[in-house]
Amino acid sequence: MKLMTCPINGQRPISEFFYGGELRPMPDPATADDATWADYIFNQNNVPGLKQEWWCHTPSNTWFIAERHTLTDEIQRTYLYGSQVLEEVSP
């Protein structure tokens, strides 16, 4: 099956991983209006492209970020959250 590289445990089969959805910044709840907040809660960046995503290696409970292209399923790199300066990924 497909392989994913856990930053701690190395290359493992995808069945060992849980997909946690896109890494998205949360608007400041104190200042966001209702419409902005509802957009954050429900709307998605659902156009295919390179995404930063939360993934968890469940046997070791390691959460990390994967940069994966959601059209080709190509995983470009994986790293622990906070270990890289998170640049804007180009679409």
Added chain:
Amino acid sequence: MKRLPPISGEWIDRHQPVSFTFEGETIPGYQGDTVSSALWAAGRRVLGRSFKYHRPRGILSLANHDVNTLMQDGPKLNLRADVVPVEPGMDLMAIHTFGGVQGDRATVLDRLSRFLPVGFYYKAFLGKNQFPFWERVIRSITGLGAVDTTTPRLRTPKRYDFCDVLVIGSGVSGLTAAIAAAEAGADVVVVDENARAGGSGHYQRGDDGERSRQTAALVAQVQQHPRIRLYTDTTAAGYYADHWVPLVHRDYIAKMRARAVIVAAGAYEQPAVFRNNDLPGVMLASAAQRLIYRYAVQPMERAVVLTANSDGYRAALDLAAQGVTVVAVVEMRSQPVVTDPVRAVRDRGIQILSQSCLYEARPNPGGDGVASVVVCPLDADDQPQTGFTQTLACDGVVMSVGWAPTANLLYQAGVTMRFDETVQQFVPDRLPAGILACGRVNGVYDWEEKQRDGQRAGLAAAHRLGLVDTAPSLERAIAPECPSHPYPMMAHPKGKNFVDFDEDLHYEDFIHAVQEGFDNIELLKRYTTVGMGPSQGKHSNMNALRILAHLRQLPPDAIGTTTARPMFHPVPMAHLAGRGFMPERRSPLHNRHAQQGAVWMPAGQWQRPAYYHQPGLTRQACIQQEVMAVRTRVGLIDVGTLGKLELRGPDAMAFLERIYTGKFSKMKVGSSRYALMVDESGVVIDDGVVARLAADHVYFTTTTSGSARIYRELSRLITMWQMDCGIVNLTGARAAVNLAGPRSLSLLQPLTNVDLSPEAFPYLAVRQGAIAGIPALLMRVGFVGEWGYELHVPADQGQALWDALITAGKHLGIRPFGVEAQRLLRLEKGHVIVGQDTDGLTTPYDANLGWAVKMDKPFFVGQRSLQILKQRSPKQLLAGFTLPERFQGNPPQECHLVIHKGDIAGRVTSIGYSSSLKRYVGLAYLQPELTAIGTEITIRLTDGSMVTATVAPTPFYDPDNHRQATVSREEAFV
């Protein structure tokens, strides 16, 4: 008998005869025969009946590229007789006949064929009232083999396998590729679906042993090479991401992870299309050659060879060498390249009819074999000149008109193919990293060039793996001869010139489909069903594409191909299925429950006691007894399946504040609090109890089914918020019980060093100490509404705790109680069960849990959404209800609807009979206007009758919640 004298390199073992039955007749064969080869050797010609017209069929490809010869052996259905080895005791029948393969009555459909053109079933049977009848008729005459519903579940071994380079196909290009890669240092696996390696070099001899000798030498080299493993009888069923290829053997399946894949799978020989090309005796040239060189079977007595390449001439020479009279070679090309086999055929005096075609095969009187063929010259436009025919008597036709690449796995791997006019086939154009192709699938047909091509591919794979420095050029040499005729098809006014033998599609079906507007390759496929039969287009897709290209006057590249998908050959479900492990989690107290007569119920992955069976009592009676034990004496329940999480660190309390709706930062050490969790959209997702053990140390519970999910998500939040605390999942590490009832204090005190007096250990307090010498966490909780303690101990001491409590409680009338009793007890208190009294959209406000939401905190997950939701009027509210005390009849059940003025106004979420209150009590969602205390609501039962209930406040039992906080001395049995 058609068995030939021993042939060098034959696969049969004449010292091991094997006989079997086919359609009731005993057939002799040898070890190494396939069912078809043994049948053909025994002179049988009709091996099956076609799907739609039930026409007699014999060998076409002998390569599992067609299903002319599907058979059934007991429970084994849809066996491919062409490739299944004979075994003693086989009792075979052709599938899908009505009266046996010789006397199939359904052949009447062949004579009705003009009423049954392509897509006919879309044009008829469509009346609403008539369709069910016609569908029954259709279902009785479709299907292939029959499944035996008594077949046991078979378990096929699974393996995992690894290699550097996987080579698919052991023809000469695959063998040289493997050797080149292995010589460079790669660990190589070669797979071949055939019983032996070597590919076409073994049998496309042209009555010349040179190629088969070279092939055998390469096979020997591969077999002896220390870094090459050769798996025969093994099919690569598909290509999946990251070079994951399932290798299917008859007895097991191996899931192979490669680091590079070389597809050397060759090409499918293609049939010519002419009237009656499906008669037994008409076969592909490679089929005839396989019959001769693998199984020593003479394919026919008088042959006509139809050809458009040198392979046909080789086949003619092979036939002639085995005593077959080759009546003529019908050469379709106007200017054939004169190669050695062409010269050899001329030299032997075999008649060659140039620039001609086969227009039709004529059946014998029985209609089950060839009697003659009609040959026409072709004009300058390659059209048959039907005014100038000649008839040649023969009993077999050998077709060698072209090939289609076995590119399925290349397509699946993302290779783009382009049509190459010089070889009249699709060839790989752009290949992803780690995927290579060589040999015929790569458009290379020349014997020497195939080996160079294999070498290049092997070195390229080695280069990809970093084993060699320079990558070889992958350029193909120009082909000296085009191996495939661009259009080996002759229309005929009477039809029965088959394009897809699986689906009984003949040439005009495609013309008609295009006429009806199904004129792109996908629509053509779906309307005609070409390529949708069990062979999935191996012998038919290319010709279909050619027809469409011809009708639309477009090049093949513009037509495109349909999607190649796994499985390459159909794979039995037993091979694909896992063993069906369903993990079952058991509490450390499992054996105690079993000993007590527990009746089990699943709770997520766990098994929990629903109740404990007492002889002579009904389920309901047992549950009520357990409930009364808790209310009047003391009960013990295993709550070890609850999620148990522990947070430590300076940010522990701050983290808790952010994940739950309530406030915890000011909790006293040694106290506990109910905790409600909502998701970002404000929907209730879990609840539990938080116990503060130290300033920076909390221990908290989740629901049984939520624990893994909650633990995982909280871990993510700690990571994302970069908080200075750590979380541990102690669910499996702790056993936990709830000791509940008025006598619980007096039971527990003698066993523990913790002061249980109400002043020292108030309601909701948390203490740590020892119980019966076991280190324990004690919490006073209120879920069932009685004085009680939740006790958490290390899992391996759970049984000891249980035993100690049961022993100590004997004289107090202790009773173990299960999940059903607990559900009733909590219902009497009006407590919500997340997932039963809440669903995927319930907010705290809907479920009467608004009190657990503290908006005056800086932040918690779901807060902002709850601010929005709080402003809206809820559509439904959870309320308590009771039935009258003397209620008779069937009570409502969970999820029965509340009906008001004929509309749905709510639903019951929990209901149970309260012995303490002597009436049914329950919880229901109701439209807000119905929730006033005392409102009468009607609940509709399954049979449509209505039950009246009254909205009542909760808790139903002990409304002021005294009993969990206080208890009289008498009740405490002190």
Added chain:
Amino acid sequence: MPLRLLKFGLSQTYPEPRMFRQPDRLKSHYDVVIIGGGGHGLAAAYYLAKDHGMTNVAVIEKGYLGGGNTGRNTTIIRSNYLTPEGVKFYDQSVTLWQDLAEDFNLNLFYSTRGHFTLAHTDSALRTMRWRAEVNKHFGVASELVGPQEIQDACPEMDLHCGGHLPVLGALYHAPGSIARHDAVAWGYGRGADQRGVEIHQQTEVTGITVKSGRVTGVQTNRGNISTNKVLCAVAGSTPRLLDMVGLRSPLYVHPLQAMVSEPMKAWLDAIIVSGSLHVYVSQTARGELVMGASLDPYELHSTRSTFDFVEGLCTHMLDLFPFLSHVKIVRQWAGMADMTPDFAPIMGKTPIDGFYLDSGWGTWGFKATPVCGKTMAATVASDRPHELIREFSLDRFERYDLVGEKGAASVGH
């Protein structure tokens, strides 16, 4: 022998005309442009012409007619949903389905088989009862049945499921049916085409122009069209289309896979679904078992196949039907499911005038083809959302007004 087939034997030339024309160019203007030539888009075109007399309509399809999810689903049709709005909507669809073949004069192999949603836990039984009660309330024939009724309808099923999670009961839905999915696209396509709608295949929309909050035109790889009404019905491609007009949505696209066995003699009449085992299966008139399971676990805009899918589904198929060990799997494929947070579609008007949306069909779209076409046609024609689809509007999310369908689609099909 049905009389209709006689014409084939008795005429010299093949008597069948083209089912759909292939117009060689786009006009410069259409009253309505429907993006997406699958079942939904073609159905909308059909009803626009038939019910509303609107024929200056173009259906623009990037690939071939019906080549998206319409050609990939597992063909289950039912109305046993959880919410009143869902039940009413899908029940209307079932009503339309029953006459569709006669309306089209095309056999759709619409076969009413009965549908069992198996319950393996108490909580599943409760949910089945909920669905049954709501269904019955609206006159839809569903009921909660016990193991005996299931065994009677399907004697071959192993109710012990290989030793784990035995079947406790099921939601039995008598109107549950299957149909030949491709033929539905052809029937709607032909019907629309015959009434003057133009179907343009191999035509890709490259842009949509919006001026002052209103649609003014569509750009394609074969030319530009001016129009004031665009219906977007492209399932898994919806996010890309919405991006062209700057609209956001809660859609998330995951692959949904399926597989088919070799044909075998008929043995399974009913349609069987198990939420716990993540299995659904039916047997076609040809004798093949068509099987599916749950959604792929992560976002991917692709129809690629995985081996894990086949392994897991075969395991659970053998749990239910252990005797299928020798039956072979021939082929697997996938579609792209446009999922929504509340398992209900997104239909109707949008903030952009003249831009109508039919999307959010996740794993529940094929059965809705007729009612979707009918209601979207009415919505486009009148510029008012049809009453059956009001609860499915795009703006329900910003109002936190989600449809309560989550219970219905545990493995929803």
